[in-house]
Amino acid sequence: MKTKELVYDALFAAIVIVLGLFPPITLPFIPVPITIQSMGVMLQGSFLGKKNGFISSLLVVILVLIGLPVLSGGRGGLGILTGPTGGYFIIWPIAAFVIGYLVEKLWKKINFWKYLIVNIIGGVILIDFFGALYLSVIAHMSVMASLVSNLAFIPGDFIKAVIVSLICVATKKISLIAQIKHG
Amino acid sequence: MDNFIFGSYVDNHSFLNRLDPRTKLISITIITMAFMWTTTPFQLGMNVLVLLWLYYLAQIKLGMALSSIKPILFILVFILIYHGIFPSHHLSLSHVNISGWLDGLQICIKIILMILVAALLSFTTSSTELAQGMSRLISPLRFFHVPVPQLSLMVTLTLQFVPIILNELNDIKTAQISRGVDFSPAKLTKKIQLHVQLIIPLLFAITNHANKMSDALDARGYATNSKTTRYHETHFRKLDGWFSLAIIVYLAVILTIGSF
Structure with a gap:
């Protein structure tokens, strides 16, 4: 692992923390406020690639688990994991890995739409599905019921995937994937 | 803080x-x-x-x-x-x-x-x-190639980066306000555009910072695969x-x- 990768991983973990400090966006037609922190996970995957995206995300998980209030709303600590929403968070490294893996696979001909599809798969479907599964186990609910309780978040997550994809197209040249591929 | x-x-x-x-x-x-x-x-x-x-x-x-x-x-x-x-x-x-x-x-x-x-x-x-x-x-x-010994340095680095990013973000925002950008629009497309316009220059600015930081670490002889001592022993x-x-x-x- 090169020093550059190490610094970039730390940098993007810090970006996730900073995104958590943003106030949630409220939109008239979506019932729940959108926290833009999970955008950070999509960024980690699509900017850093599978390996570094995973490590960078793992770094955030470690920071949360050691009790630093880095999740949106100043939350942190092992209690996040044992709470009903723990699934939406503990899956982050896997989600970043999946996004990174797909982006690296499609790298040669990547464009906005491919970024968008990849981020919807890894950053919306995977996270929400696993989060709902986790919620259903913790709260003894049927998987269907917790999936339905998820629906309110889907439009916001979709918007986040669009934002990340727009950003990634514009910053493709300086992304760590490009820097590693071209030495 | x-x-x-x-x-x-x-x-x-x-x-x-x-x-x-x-x-x-x-x-x-x-x-x-x-x-x-x-x-x-x-x-x-x-x-x-x-x-x-x-x-x-x-x-x-x-x-x-x-x-x-x-x-x-x-x-x-x-x-x-x-x-x-x-x-x-x-x-x-x-x-x-x-x-x-x-x-x-x-x-x-x-x-x-x-x-x-x-x-x-x-x-x-x-x-x-x-x-x-x-x-x-x-x-x-570490058997899955996760660089466990480096994680503690990365944790410290991450905490160092947070105020740097916030500063950078502030600079970009000030620059955009001075050019007449309105930061409280009501329309969804405008909101998306604002976030994109804020984060793209941020990424350019801080990756620059990260490159300098990694050069500085290399120049001071930081090796990613060497053993280091710990501050607290358990x-x-x-x-x-x-x-x-x-x-x-x-x-x-x-x-x-x-x-x-």
Whole structure:
């Protein structure tokens, strides 16, 4: 692992923390406020690639688990994991890995739409599905019921995937994937 | 900012404070499992007693911990109502089926207990200690090419980067406001555009910063694969052994009661 990768991983973990400090966006037609922190996970995957995206995300998980209030709303600590929403968070490294893996696979001909599809798969479907599964186990609910309780978040997550994809197209040249591929 | 660095750690030299961070990490995971596999009200009562005992050992007031429940209150209410409306079996009290509400209440209490016991970890252990304990515990991950020894440096770097990014973000925002950008639009497309316009220059600026930082680290001879010494050494003492044993016995008790 090169020093550059190490610094970039730390940098993007810090970006996730900073995104958590943003106030949630409220939109008239979506019932729940959108926290833009999970955008950070999509960024980690699509900017850093599978390996570094995973490590960078793992770094955030470690920071949360050691009790630093880095999740949106100043939350942190092992209690996040044992709470009903723990699934939406503990899956982050896997989600970043999946996004990174797909982006690296499609790298040669990547464009906005491919970024968008990849981020919807890894950053919306995977996270929400696993989060709902986790919620259903913790709260003894049927998987269907917790999936339905998820629906309110889907439009916001979709918007986040669009934002990340727009950003990634514009910053493709300086992304760590490009820097590693071209030495 | 202080609160951000130190989390919720309370330095009061209590019994739990003095334990090895690894002991606490493992014990609290085991207790959480015991709480998770609780099914009867009797077991739930036992869990409450254990929780009170642990808070006594940590010398932390329970009221302080209860504030961590607030953010998930909404979800707890949802869970309660769900179980109330869709009861899994029938128990009628003057023609009203209350079994669902009782089940829901039991599950909510169980979740609250699990959160409270996990919160103990951050109350009794400083972040540096925990970071170290955790990096020792996840060292098997190195077989999956996770650079475990470097993680502690990366944790520090991450915390250093946060104020740098915030500064950079402020500069970009000021520049855009001075050019007449309105930061409170109502339309969705405008909102998306604003975020994109803010984050793209941010990424350019901070990756620049990161490149300089990694050059500086290299120039000062930082090698990513060398062994370094630690600031805090962890020690596993007799006390840790007894505490772990007590916790494991408790898990066994809960499991045996549950199987009857």
